[in-house]
Amino acid sequence: MLKKSDPALRGPRETLVSLKGAGVYRGGRWLVRNVEFDIARGEIVTLIGPNGSGKSTTARSAIGVLKPDEGSVWRLPGLRVGYVPQKLSIDWTLPLTVARLMSLTAAHNASEIAEALASVGISHLAGAEVQALSGGEFQRALLARAILRKPDLLVLDEPVQGVDFAGEVALYDLIGRIRDETGCGILLISHDLHVVMASTDTVICLNGHVCCRGTPQSVAASPEYHQLFGARAAGTLAVYRHDHDHTHLPDGRVLHADGTVTEHCHAGDGHHGDHTHDHGHGHGHGHDHEGGGHAR
Numbered sequence: 001m002l003k004k005s006d007p008a009l010r011g012p013r014e015t016l017v018s019l020k021g022a023g024v025y026r027g028g029r030w031l032v033r034n035v036e037f038d039i040a041r042g043e044i045v046t047l048i049g050p051n052g053s054g055k056s057t058t059a060r061s062a063i064g065v066l067k068p069d070e071g072s073v074w075r076l077p078g079l080r081v082g083y084v085p086q087k088l089s090i091d092w093t094l095p096l097t098v099a100r101l102m103s104l105t106a107a108h109n110a111s112e113i114a115e116a117l118a119s120v121g122i123s124h125l126a127g128a129e130v131q132a133l134s135g136g137e138f139q140r141a142l143l144a145r146a147i148l149r150k151p152d153l154l155v156l157d158e159p160v161q162g163v164d165f166a167g168e169v170a171l172y173d174l175i176g177r178i179r180d181e182t183g184c185g186i187l188l189i190s191h192d193l194h195v196v197m198a199s200t201d202t203v204i205c206l207n208g209h210v211c212c213r214g215t216p217q218s219v220a221a222s223p224e225y226h227q228l229f230g231a232r233a234a235g236t237l238a239v240y241r242h243d244h245d246h247t248h249l250p251d252g253r254v255l256h257a258d259g260t261v262t263e264h265c266h267a268g269d270g271h272h273g274d275h276t277h278d279h280g281h282g283h284g285h286g287h288d289h290e291g292g293g294h295a296r
């Protein structure tokens, strides 16, 4: 059976979201300004930056929860978003099983829920109380809940909070696998680098505005990044860098280390090489753009 990520179904790279000069003004100040980036189907974009640098604000503008006060945000018409916010407002005094958590805000049948839990590796926890889950199990449950919506774009605000280092590696691997298997775009938020840098395609470093952007390697080498995070942080990347054994080509095929090209990843493939993204996506900006030209 063809998967969504198979080139036969994928077609040309498709832009899901595009921010152009986006800014958000609240409480008498600009929280972020002049933010520009696109997310394409199949791409993992990571926003990094210190606390309060505007990562959540930017992500919330990207998905339409916040309306920008300047610039514009375009979304693919009908875009389905799976969003895991940084904080959840759940009444923890009420008993809640993992299976029930899956259907809190939208009805899903038992087989859909079972499939989502299996895909994040927590089938055995369907009947467990959410409150009793470990940090990593809880994050997986939230991921299962988000992918149940079969999103075109998955937005994960600090998905490894409360997770130990080994768990972080496993979660980022899982997020990469979800991208490979479903072909969705992913917007990740992290306040630091850690292993996220190894699995992401494009890093956008925020500090109220975009400080620098590019592949993980180019961002780690940039002076702006060093200024924001200190020289030690770049060393962190080197520690977590994986050996890439295959590279996703722009047309969706996969180039392996031995030079062979296949239609998709092999089951035993490891981490991904850099994507050579084509950012010249052909969508008509201007039609569904949301945004304001507020003069402040």
Ligand SMILES: Nc1ncnc2c1ncn2[C@@H]1O[C@H](COP(=O)(O)OP(=O)(O)OP(=O)(O)O)[C@@H](O)[C@H]1O
Residues within 6 Å of the ligand: 026, 027, 031, 049, 050, 051, 052, 053, 054, 055, 056, 057, 058, 086, 191
């Ligand atoms: N509705 C609002 N009104 C006023 N200020 C806000 C509002 N929402 C967020 N802020 C402020 O905007 C700044 C950016 O917040 P945001 O949550 O986007 O940062 P962040 O980079 O995601 O931070 P963290 O890493 O701490 O989660 C913060 O200083 C925050 O206090």
